[in-house]
Amino acid sequence: MNIIKITLLCLWVYSGFAQLTSSNLPIVIINTQGKTIVDEPKTLVQFQIIYNGEGKTNKVTDAPNHYDSFAGVEFRGSSSQMFPKKPYGLELRNADGSENPKELLGMPKESDWILFASYNEKSLMHNVFTLQMAGKLGIYAPKTRYVELIFNDQYQGVYVFMEKIKRDKGRLDISNLKVEDVADDQLTGGYIIKIDKSTGTNLGSFTSKYANRDNNYTSYFYESPKTINNIQKQYIKSYVTKFEDAVYGPDFRDPVKGYMPLIDVGSFVKMFVVNEISRNIDGYRISSFLYKDRDSKGGKLAAGPPWDYDISYGNADYCQGNRSDLFAYKFNQICPTDYWLVPRFWDRMLDDPAFIGEMRNVYFEERKTGGKLSTENLIADIDKIALEIKDAQVRNFQKWPILGTYIWPNPQPIASTWEGEVLELKTWLTARLKWLDENMPKEFVITSNAEPEQNWRVFPNPFLDKIQIELTSKEKAIGEATLFDQTGKLLLSEKLEIVEGKNYLNIDIPQNLNIQGVALMKIKLPSGEVIFKKLLKVSN
Structure with missing residues (x-):
């Protein structure tokens, strides 16, 4: 049996002009043994991976030393299935x-994986780059590895082997909701729901009662657990409805009565930043996930994980998707007749100065020189990815000679080389970051509680x-800011180096500082005046 396998692997694999004998990337081999792959259910096939370790060359003549068994394989995706280079979902099996x-x-360790084809995105790196960026911001994002695929002895090009979004300790680490969990804390998590097309979804959905436009309502699809029962469906539906009632209500900006106590604010802020940097035309409205853990583990509605940035x-080339200006969350204004619209709660939150303040904190802190979102670091990340696939991309485009050719929905002009595609990505991203720096929403001061003059x-x-802290001083001085909890216990004390004129002072709250609910800040100004401000801490 092993002799037969090795003999087959010794064959050179041809497809068109593409030839694969060795690669710096792992080599994935699928043999259907005469069976047909369909879009559900998965077909049991032979599945192998040749991977000799980091930095080592992998040859088609090598034994499948990394995995040599079986997998259930199916076509996956929605519009991506129409392309000749097919995307696959797979489950490792005996x-x-x-x-x-x-x-x-x-x-x-897991059994469920994705082979992402990246056909109409010719730099081959939008998804990998974005998920890496999101991970650096502290969001769980599916991990990825580039591979080259051989399917039934035919070379198929460069693929992204990646984690499927799934509840697991090594993935989205939320509670395991079982069928019998129908009461108390066990009922409250963990859930994954998604805003998406109905393709590939068979667990059902519920619909928002708030319209995005006339007769257009967001659908929330149940994603996890796969054995969800009616009691659990009703619970997560009620929680999302409670959030929507709060965010669309008259007191949505109120730190207690509004929406913020119901959500993981940091996750929504970071997903906003990722979607806006990429100006994802599908952002917020398609392939968008939300999740909720048990109340005993935080239990707030969170945004993410990120997914699908091709x-x-x-x-x-539609809905002005080629432009490096304009906000992705304003899609409904740009393309109001599209069937899948951005849920209005994003626009509503961006009308809340508190949300804008948190978003600006994350974005501009990481945009500083050396920050995770600095232009130089993001361009360096692209260059690193490009170096990894530099050799393999040649074979990919020999197999699929589409460089310089229109593939839906490529905008004009279309680069004639892969290097041109990479340059376009870097040029577009640089312009995008400059525009965001100048146009991020700025109304982030709480004006409703501000004392006049x-x-x-x-x-x-x-x-x-x-x-x-924003303040104006007539002189250079040292001030002081102290933070207390509701019992009067001192939590934090910092000196403030105040300059003459306008001051913008930042106080970072340590992660290990346990602040629950309301806190009181005392600020001593250069004039000798002492001011107090009541603040509300929201969970990360």
């Missing part, structure tokens, strides 16, 4: 069809992990 979870290519970074402000309120 010969009898049972699950066979494994650690693969340096990623945590038609981002200007790679869309005062020369100081403290914001945002509610706060997450940073408090900002």
Whole structure:
């Protein structure tokens, strides 16, 4: 049996002019043994991976040393299925069809994986780059590895082998909701729901009662658990409805009565930043996920994980998707007749100065020189990815000679080389970051509680992990800011180096500082005046 396998692997694999003998990337081999792959259910096939380790060459003549067993394979995706280079979903299995979870290519042990084709996105890196960026911001994002695929002895090009969004300790680490969990804390988590097209969804959905336009309502699809029962469906529906009632209600900006106590503010802020940097034309409205853990583990509605960025970074010729200006969350104004619209709660939150304040804290802190979102670091990340696939991309485009050719929805002009595609990505991203720096929403001061004619402000309120003080001083001086909890216990004390004129002072809240609910800030100004500000801490 092994002799037959090795003999087959010794064959050179041709397809068109593409030839694969060795690669710096892992080599994935699928043999359907005469069976047909369909879009559900998965077909049991032979599945192998050749991977000799980091930095080592992998040859088609090598034994399949990394994985050599079976997998259930199906077509996946919605519009991506129309392309000749097919995307696949797969589940590692034993010969009898049972699950066979494994650690693969340096990623945590699991059975469910994705082979992402990246056909109409010709730099081959939008998804990998974006998910890496999101991960650096502290969001769980599916991990990825580039591979080259051989399917039934035919070379198929460069693919992204990646984690499927799934509840697991090594993935989205939320509570395991079981069928019998129908009461108390066990009922409250963990859930994954998504805003998406109905393709590939068979667990049902519920519809928002708030319209995005006339007769257009967001649908929330149940994603996890896969054995969700009616009691659990009703619970997560009620929680999302409670959030929507709060965010669309008259008191939505109120730190207690509004929406903020119901959500993980940091996750929504970071997903906003990722979607806006990429100007994802599908952002917020398609392939968008939300999740909720048990109340005992925080239990707030969170945004993420990020997913599907192939038609981002200007790679869309509709709804002005090629432009490096304009906000992605304003899609409904740009394309109001589209069937899938952005849920209005995003626009509503961006009308809340507290949310804007948290968003600006995250974005501009990481945009500083050396920050995770600095232009130089993001361009360096692109260059690193490009170096990894530099050799393999040649074979990919020999197999699929589409460079310089229109593939939906590529905007004009279309680069004639892969290097041109990479340059376009870097050029577009640089322009995008410059535009965002100048156009991020700025109305982030809480004006409703601001005292008239005062020369100081403290914001945002509610706060997450940073408090900002804006004040005007007639002289250079040292001030002091102290933070107390509701019992009067001192939590934090910082000196304020105040300059003459306008001051913008940041106070970072340590992660290990346990602040619950309301806190009181005392600020001593250069004039000798002492001011107090009541603030509300929201969970990260």
